[in-house]
Amino acid sequence: MSAPDNLLKDFQLRSTPGRQEVLQIFLKNSYALSHGDIEREMPLDFDRVTLYRTLKTFLDNALCNNNCSTAGHHHNHVHFKCTICGQTSCLEVEIPGIKLPKGYKPVESNLLIQGTCQHCA
């Protein structure tokens, strides 16, 4: 049984060709994909609307990628977007704790650093 299949099972979602395909694409790309990126990597005849619904289903079920499981997400790392090649990747660096003004309660942080990456330097 394939990895996508298992993931779908884990989240109690029905295994369909479209969902498997989308998961394959997630798994084989290390950097962040935009909706357009995914659409471009899907078979040409794949229905746009179904893709919207598939992604929404994944979102609703918190099925992000192989680093996230039912146990929780691991998104507290820094994202880096290269302004040359355009790729957004996840760095193995945690977002540092920030001391906020009185009364502010943080729940989620998102740090995006833009610049030039390793490869484009």
Next chain:
Amino acid sequence: MSAPDNLLKDFQLRSTPGRQEVLQIFLKNSYALSHGDIEREMPLDFDRVTLYRTLKTFLDNALCNNNCSTAGHHHNHVHFKCTICGQTSCLEVEIPGIKLPKGYKPVESNLLIQGTCQHCA
């Protein structure tokens, strides 16, 4: 002469009713405004297209708000979005320097923290 008028002069932009109106809205709101927010605060008969062009003009000329001048921008602070009231505000806290992996050169950082704000706690 009004504040918006002066700002427009400073940036060598023509002073028109629409531009003054948009600047008034920026100046009187301390939190971040979405395109929709601005549209909602504009006179009902104001043309959407003109608003798009006005905002683009301001962007192109780096005319963000009263904290930014021709001398440069001051955007290196943390943004906080309250998940209850929906408002995004600027905190007087700098984004800490991050040690990046070899080869990565940062140019700009953006840290958005979500949670509950002072007022909604």
Next chain:
DNA sequence: CTGTGTGCAAACACTTTGCAGGTGT
């Protein structure tokens, strides 16, 4: 078999472009 997922069509929302005419300087 039953409920969910898919595909198609159409509606909807958002943004950009072209052009004629108006306005600030």
Next chain:
DNA sequence: ACACCTGCAAAGTGTTTGCACACAG
């Protein structure tokens, strides 16, 4: 007077909704 700005119409792009049929479980 001239260049720039505005308003309208229309095209382009991205996203959502409704419904009949197909398919996984």
